Amino acid sequence: MKYAFIKANRSAFSIQKMCQVLGVSKSGYYKHHTNPESQLDKDNDMLLNRIQNIYKDNKGRYGSPRIKEQLEEILSNVVGWDFKSIQSARYF
Numbered sequence: 355m356k357y358a359f360i361k362a363n364r365s366a367f368s369i370q371k372m373c374q375v376l377g378v379s380k381s382g383y384y385k386h387h388t389n390p391e392s393q394l395d396k397d398n399d400m401l402l403n404r405i406q407n408i409y410k411d412n413k414g415r416y417g418s419p420r421i422k423e424q425l426e427e428i429l430s431n432v433v434g435w436d437f438k439s440i441q442s443a444r445y446f
Contacts (some may be wrong), residue, residue: 356376356377356378357382357386357387360376360383367437369383382409401425404425404428409421
C-alpha cells in the first residue's frame with residue numbers, strides 16, 4: 355500500500371522523502387517496484403483480507419477457531435485451495 359502511494363506520487367514528491375515519511379527504505383521501494391508480486395504474495399494478501407473481513411463482519415468477536423471454520427467454508431468452494439497448505443502458512 356505504501357509502495358503504491360509512492361509510485362502514484364513520485365512525480366510530485368521525491369521518492370527519498372516519501373520513503374522517509376512513510377517509514378520504508380528506499381531500497382525496499384525499488385526492490386518492490388522492479389520485482390513483480392508473486393502469486394504467493396497475491397494469495398497471502400487475499401487470505402489476509404478475508405481473515406480481516408470475517409473478523410470485522412463479526413464485530414471482533416471471532417477468534418482463530420471460528421475464523422478458521424469460516425475460511426474452510428469459503429475456500430472449500432474455490433477450486434485448487436487446500437486448507438492444509440494454508441495452515442502451513444501459519445496464519446493460525
